[in-house]
Amino acid sequence: MMRGCARVEGMGADIDKDLSIVVPMFNEEASLPLLHAAIVEAVAPLGVAYEILFVDDGSTDGTFGAACSLAASDAHLRVVRLRRNVGQTPAMAAGIDHARGKTIVTLDADLQNDPADIPRLLDVLAQGHDLVCGWRERRKDPFLSRRLPSIVANRLISAVTGVPIRDNGCSLKAFRADLMRGVPLYSEMHRFLPAMAMPEGARIAQLPVRHHARRFGRSKYGMERLFKVLFDLLTIRAAVVSASRPFSRFAKAATAASLPGLLSLGWGFRVAASHPGASVLVPFACASLFFSLSCFLLVCGALCELVHAPHAGRVPSTALSGTGPPAQAPPGVAP
Amino acid sequence: MTGERTGLSVVVPVSGRFGDLEALHATYRAVMAEETSIEFVYVLDGDQPEAQRALSRLREAGEPIRIVKLARPFGGAVPLSVGIGRSTGERVLVLPCRPEIDPAGIPLLLRALDGADVAAIRCRPVPGGAWRRFRFRIFHSLADRLLGYGLADIGVGVLAFRRTVVEELLLYGDRLHFLPFLAFRHGFQVVPVELRSGAEPRPAPTPREAGGIRALLDLLAVFFLLRFTKRPLRFFGPIGAGLFGAGFALSVWLAGQKLFLGVRLADRPLLLLGVLLIVLGVQVVALGLIGEIVVYTHARDIKEYAVEEIVG
Numbered sequence: 192m193m194r195g196c197a198r199v200e201g202m203g204a205d206i207d208k209d210l211s212i213v214v215p216m217f218n219e220e221a222s223l224p225l226l227h228a229a230i231v232e233a234v235a236p237l238g239v240a241y242e243i244l245f246v247d248d249g250s251t252d253g254t255f256g257a258a259c260s261l262a263a264s265d266a267h268l269r270v271v272r273l274r275r276n277v278g279q280t281p282a283m284a285a286g287i288d289h290a291r292g293k294t295i296v297t298l299d300a301d302l303q304n305d306p307a308d309i310p311r312l313l314d315v316l317a318q319g320h321d322l323v324c325g326w327r328e329r330r331k332d333p334f335l336s337r338r339l340p341s342i343v344a345n346r347l348i349s350a351v352t353g354v355p356i357r358d359n360g361c362s363l364k365a366f367r368a369d370l371m372r373g374v375p376l377y378s379e380m381h382r383f384l385p386a387m388a389m390p391e392g393a394r395i396a397q398l399p400v401r402h403h404a405r406r407f408g409r410s411k412y413g414m415e416r417l418f419k420v421l422f423d424l425l426t427i428r429a430a431v432v433s434a435s436r437p438f439s440r441f442a443k444a445a446t447a448a449s450l451p452g453l454l455s456l457g458w459g460f461r462v463a464a465s466h467p468g469a470s471v472l473v474p475f476a477c478a479s480l481f482f483s484l485s486c487f488l489l490v491c492g493a494l495c496e497l498v499h500a501p502h503a504g505r506v507p508s509t510a511l512s513g514t515g516p517p518a519q520a521p522p523g524v525a526p
Numbered sequence: 527m528t529g530e531r532t533g534l535s536v537v538v539p540v541s542g543r544f545g546d547l548e549a550l551h552a553t554y555r556a557v558m559a560e561e562t563s564i565e566f567v568y569v570l571d572g573d574q575p576e577a578q579r580a581l582s583r584l585r586e587a588g589e590p591i592r593i594v595k596l597a598r599p600f601g602g603a604v605p606l607s608v609g610i611g612r613s614t615g616e617r618v619l620v621l622p623c624r625p626e627i628d629p630a631g632i633p634l635l636l637r638a639l640d641g642a643d644v645a646a647i648r649c650r651p652v653p654g655g656a657w658r659r660f661r662f663r664i665f666h667s668l669a670d671r672l673l674g675y676g677l678a679d680i681g682v683g684v685l686a687f688r689r690t691v692v693e694e695l696l697l698y699g700d701r702l703h704f705l706p707f708l709a710f711r712h713g714f715q716v717v718p719v720e721l722r723s724g725a726e727p728r729p730a731p732t733p734r735e736a737g738g739i740r741a742l743l744d745l746l747a748v749f750f751l752l753r754f755t756k757r758p759l760r761f762f763g764p765i766g767a768g769l770f771g772a773g774f775a776l777s778v779w780l781a782g783q784k785l786f787l788g789v790r791l792a793d794r795p796l797l798l799l800g801v802l803l804i805v806l807g808v809q810v811v812a813l814g815l816i817g818e819i820v821v822y823t824h825a826r827d828i829k830e831y832a833v834e835e836i837v838g
Contacts, residue, residue: 262837272834273834276713284829289836377825422759423759425811469792469793471792472793476798477798
């Protein structure tokens with residue numbers, strides 16, 4: 192499962208399309224024909240070389256068969272079937288890895304996103320952005336069970352990552368393929384895609400998009416994800432946002448841990464001064480515990496620096512790409 | 527996954543006590559007579575002149591045998607890994623160097639591989655006394671709980687699988703014993719096959735056999751590997767948060783006593799416990815975070831999906 196450089200193996204060699212529409216799907220047999228028709232209707236008039244990539248994430252219903260019969264009649268459609276259900280993020284990574292377009296648009300298969308919004312996303316992207324995130328303007332979901340947790344989570348994610356994204360849960364996004372190939376996509380990290388793209392130096396824009404209530408099937412998410420999001424956020428904060436300087440972060444934590452240690456020490460001395468002969472074991476033991484934690488955190492920081500060092504020199508993909516915003520294109524080059 | 531029969535490699539690690547290899551080879555060969563493209567890879571775990579002589583004789587007699595001799599006895603799963611690495615067949619069958627299983631079951635195994643990627647093998651009856659059988663049962667119900675697949679014996683000495691499985695799962699060392707479980711979790715086709723124990727029962731339980739402490743640790747390692755390697759903080763986080771929370775609550779309670787009831791804290795060792803729990807909690811979370819940073823740093827090389835096929 193883990194293999195060196197697997198994410199680039201056999202991919203990226205044949206980027207011969209302008210646009211790839213990547214749709215991860217799990218048990219969406221009912222919505223497929225509608226989805227396909229809507230995408231074609233939205234994208235075909237653009238007059239670009241495009242492909243539609245359905246990623247069947249180990250569906251147990253007839254999704255794969257339905258997708259294949261659609262692919263038989265549409266040369267633009269490709270179907271990638273995964274051996275087992277791996278979850279939305281790895282499925283999306285599979286789609287991005289197999290996409291042949293310079294620009295990639297991702298959306299959900301459940302028809303909650305409207306493919307008619309794709310041209311608008313592409314317009315904004317063409318104005319010099321690397322990543323355009325949709326946000327669902329009028330969500331058609333129950334308030335308490337879906338929208339409230341989502342609002343809380345989005346606020347939290349924005350505050351922690353420092354990337355003010357209104358709707359991290361919206362899958363409708365458009366981005367430059369070469370940028371996103373540099374972003375590690377694993378576990379459930381697609382929720383934090385904008386934050387993950389920040390170290391790559393992405394220019395991010397947001398656009399309100401339409402949202403439809405679910406017509407077929409059931410939602411695959413519930414309330415319990417808030418808890419997971421909390422630990423994920425800690426990860427994002429530690430690994431992504433401050434990935435460049437892990438030692439300084441741990442050093443700060445070590446300093447914070449030594450403060451109660453100093454307080455305990457002061458307390459111990461005060462007890463010793465005011466009650467001669469009284470036991471001062473507890474305060475001094477507390478102080479030494481906090482100091483040992485402080486040392487532990489410093490060592491952790493050093494360890495992280497060690498792990499991180501071999502990768503520190505990696506150049507973000509934005510810096511590597513030759514495509515700047517059209518405004519900066521030299522005169523004489525057609526947009 | 528395709529039904530066609532292609533090259534078969536039979537890997538036999540020769541270590542510890544072994545019986546009459548020539549007779550054993552003849553038995554194995556007899557039950558697999560209908561295989562056209564077959565090779566045997568015997569791996570000698572260290573210097574075993576007697577076995578080497580026997581195998582050389584077979585080789586000179588024209589048997590399709592490769593002999594791999596390890597420089598020193600490694601034990602464990604090393605001979606097995608080396609043997610699999612040196613074999614070339616599309617299907618791999620690992621057999622013991624003692625008549626531990628009834629060879630009549632081998633064709634059954636090969637037939638099972640026709641429609642699947644891995645055979646999950648159980649050997650019945652379980653050899654040994656009541657105590658051994660009891661530990662065996664406990665261990666396997668635990669494996670069933672943790673790994674979600676309880677149909678295979680662990681450490682049985684017989685494995686049957688297609689080469690794609692080991693190539694994709696990157697198995698090494700003692701994880702090989704968990705092959706059916708790992709393959710099942712990765713979406714390969716696993717079929718259960720029941721074999722009968724052979725003429726010579728398996729030797730006395732080794733520390734690594736099902737029910738032993740080592741096997742238990744292996745099981746926990748594989749469980750962790752399956753569930754949390756990508757997200758270590760999801761494992762360490764709740765543990766650390768629990769410890770921290772308990773310590774924090776204890777400390778707050780004691781501080782309240784001091785503030786409102788005037789109880790002196792300097793001689794309350796309970797405070798030490800509170801602080802200890804807080805420190806432990808932070809340490810556990812920090813370890814989880816280090817894990818996450820390691821994963822993130824290498825995440826560009828991680829592929830979490832396996833493509834079955836591409837259409838169009």
